Amino acid sequence: MASLSILTSASLSSSYHLIFTLLAFLLSGLIFLLTHHKSKSRKLNLPPGPPGWPIVGNLFQVARSGKPFFEYVNELRLKYGPIFTLKMGTRTMIILSDAKLIHEALVEKGQVYATRPPENPTRNIFSCNKFTVNASVYGPVWRSLRRNMVQNMLSSSRLKEFRGVRNNAMEKFINRLKAEAEANNGVVWVLKNARFAVFCILLAMCFGLEMDEETVEKMDQIMKTVLITLDPRIDDYLPILSPFFSKQRKKALEVRKKQIEFIVPLIEQRKRAIENPGSDHSATSFSYLDTLFDLKVEGRKSGPTSAELVTLCSEFLNGGTDTTATAIEWGIAQLIANPQIQHQLFDEITQRVGNKRVDEKDVEKMPYLQAVVKELLRKHPPTHFSLTHAVIEPTTLAGYDIPMEANVEIYLPPIAEDPKVWSNPEKFDPDRFISGGEDADMTGVSGVRMMPFGVGRRICPGLGMATVHVHLMLARMVQEFEWEAYPLGKKVDFTGKMEFTVVMKETLRAKIKARGEEGK
Ligand code: HEM
Numbered sequence: 001m002a003s004l005s006i007l008t009s010a011s012l013s014s015s016y017h018l019i020f021t022l023l024a025f026l027l028s029g030l031i032f033l034l035t036h037h038k039s040k041s042r043k044l045n046l047p048p049g050p051p052g053w054p055i056v057g058n059l060f061q062v063a064r065s066g067k068p069f070f071e072y073v074n075e076l077r078l079k080y081g082p083i084f085t086l087k088m089g090t091r092t093m094i095i096l097s098d099a100k101l102i103h104e105a106l107v108e109k110g111q112v113y114a115t116r117p118p119e120n121p122t123r124n125i126f127s128c129n130k131f132t133v134n135a136s137v138y139g140p141v142w143r144s145l146r147r148n149m150v151q152n153m154l155s156s157s158r159l160k161e162f163r164g165v166r167n168n169a170m171e172k173f174i175n176r177l178k179a180e181a182e183a184n185n186g187v188v189w190v191l192k193n194a195r196f197a198v199f200c201i202l203l204a205m206c207f208g209l210e211m212d213e214e215t216v217e218k219m220d221q222i223m224k225t226v227l228i229t230l231d232p233r234i235d236d237y238l239p240i241l242s243p244f245f246s247k248q249r250k251k252a253l254e255v256r257k258k259q260i261e262f263i264v265p266l267i268e269q270r271k272r273a274i275e276n277p278g279s280d281h282s283a284t285s286f287s288y289l290d291t292l293f294d295l296k297v298e299g300r301k302s303g304p305t306s307a308e309l310v311t312l313c314s315e316f317l318n319g320g321t322d323t324t325a326t327a328i329e330w331g332i333a334q335l336i337a338n339p340q341i342q343h344q345l346f347d348e349i350t351q352r353v354g355n356k357r358v359d360e361k362d363v364e365k366m367p368y369l370q371a372v373v374k375e376l377l378r379k380h381p382p383t384h385f386s387l388t389h390a391v392i393e394p395t396t397l398a399g400y401d402i403p404m405e406a407n408v409e410i411y412l413p414p415i416a417e418d419p420k421v422w423s424n425p426e427k428f429d430p431d432r433f434i435s436g437g438e439d440a441d442m443t444g445v446s447g448v449r450m451m452p453f454g455v456g457r458r459i460c461p462g463l464g465m466a467t468v469h470v471h472l473m474l475a476r477m478v479q480e481f482e483w484e485a486y487p488l489g490k491k492v493d494f495t496g497k498m499e500f501t502v503v504m505k506e507t508l509r510a511k512i513k514a515r516g517e518e519g520k
Contacts, residue, residue, distance in 0.1 A: 089237030106456030140298030173197035195325035208287025330380035416450035
């Protein structure tokens with residue numbers, strides 16, 4: 001979620017295999033030395049285990065496997081169980097994938113596990129030395145930034161104030177889908193359009209300015225370039241190699257400069273609009289920026305600098321865009337693969353709202369829609385890893401030492417697919433939450449069963465807003481259109497691919513048919 005590049009660990013994307021495979025062979029000797037030196041000197045207090053214990057994989061092996069990182073981790077999990085260690089160059093990664101262990105760490109010992117590990121130099125450029133909610137270490141800066149974001153933007157009362165923004169974005173979204181379908185024989189791209197709709201909502205909330213499509217596209221382009229620049233590189237794991245990456249560092253600084261040059265004028269525009277009320281017709285009543293201009297950060301005399309404002313706005317935009325759009329893509333894929341679920345959802349919408357457009361207030365009267373969204377987030381958590389955690393002091397978990405310098409990675413999918421907890425976990429079955437009586441508490445307070453938003457002190461603060469967006473978008477999409485596979489009859493391929501989030505490997509194209517006036 002997670003890094004303004006919010007999803008630090010999740011962005012260990014398959015793309016880095018290419019770089020790794022080339023470089024790793026040359027560097028294998030070096031890695032071997034580093035790995036062995038570190039594992040001997042760390043003196044982990046661990047129970048006896050198979051050969052190679054406690055470190056079950058390293059950078060070289062990950063690269064050599066040629067597999068996406070999450071697939072590699074999943075194989076190790078099946079072999080070594082719910083807690084194991086990878087030595088990724090100079091970094092120690094402890095991977096957790098068991099609900100009880102995660103509850104113990106993130107909820108019961110929440111404060112101990114509430115910090116973040118040091119960032120690499122590229123990330124530091126974009127996070128202004130960790131001046132964001134997601135990257136800041138557990139302490140006064142994190143508390144001030146998070147409190148501000150939650151209380152002033154994401155609380156349920158604040159969220160209601162942006163209902164108009166969401167309704168506008170939904171109308172644009174439906175019209176874009178209609179126009180694309182008209183131009184392409186009824187065929188539309190799902191992720192791209194969903195992404196655009198969420199991005200428009202977040203932009204309006206963030207800057208308090210109505211933007212034309214060109215500005216939105218430009219901003220989107222910049223955000224994507226930033227995310228690509230933040231993709232992990234081999235020198236993140238072996239800093240000794242950083243002199244070989246000076247070109248990439250220079251490029252990162254250029255991208256940062258462009259980002260600042262594009263966003264600062266928008267910040268200035270918002271400032272002028274607040275200082276001279278009524279002077280700017282594109283200005284709306286309230287925005288995230290307004291809360292940041294006067295932000296008091298514990299332990300600091302002055303408010304955020306321009307560069308820090310750019311970083312905080314980017315965090316707000318990135319945190320909720322790809323994550324939400326990814327959920328929509330998987331959701332529509334499941335509705336296509338399960339037409340009876342789509343029918344049942346459409347029936348509920350028609351019964352509850354009749355001829356009018358679904359509004360977010362209607363969602364509470366729609367138990368089946370709620371069940372579909374829960375099942376979607378259980379079966380397809382948009383990120384397969386939570387953000388990387390670290391401990392504020394050395395501790396132990398299940399008898400393992402957890403040292404302060406370790407990256408604690410939470411691998412999410414096995415939790416929501418545990419057959420001890422879920423009946424028939426493979427099946428996409430919203431009814432499990434209705435007649436099946438299963439429970440989907442996503443906060444993990446009383447026990448972890450599924451955790452698409454993380455749990456504990458660093459749980460995603462956007463949980464409430466994201467679920468409003470997913471409910472509303474899915475409901476509007478199903479109310480307006482019937483969704484079918486493209487080409488017609490094609491079986492949906494549910495293989496995932498790790499990018500910033502875990503998207504569908506075969507980007508979803510769907511055939512849509514307007515439902516006609518009687519359906520609205
Ligand atoms: C379906 C949509 C979303 C998903 C699946 C999601 C998922 C996550 C996850 C897994 C984390 C990491 C939690 C941890 O560190 O243990 C996270 C953190 C975070 N998310 Fe989200 N997120 C979503 C939407 C949003 C939205 C809409 C926003 C705000 C605009 C947002 C802002 C953040 C922030 C700021 C953090 C860092 C929290 C901290 O470190 O204290 N997310 N999210």
